[in-house]
Amino acid sequence: MPWYINPTATRKVVNRIAARYSQASLQDLQSALDRATQSLWKKQEFYYKHIEQGREAAKP
Numbered sequence: 001m002p003w004y005i006n007p008t009a010t011r012k013v014v015n016r017i018a019a020r021y022s023q024a025s026l027q028d029l030q031s032a033l034d035r036a037t038q039s040l041w042k043k044q045e046f047y048y049k050h051i052e053q054g055r056e057a058a059k060p
Contacts, residue, residue: 004040005047014033014037014040018033
């Protein structure tokens with residue numbers, strides 16, 4: 001299972017991103033976190049679609 005499916009790993013990534021924006025405005029932080037979470041969701045959706053396609057192809 002890839003790291004981005006693990007909630008603990010994704011939480012650490014989002015927290016690291018937030019720590020980088022400690023001196024930035026709230027809007028900049030929100031924008032960065034929105035982009036990061038969208039990217040993580042896309043990765044997760046792609047992973048699950050890929051797994052589902054593999055299951056469909058393996059069915060007789």
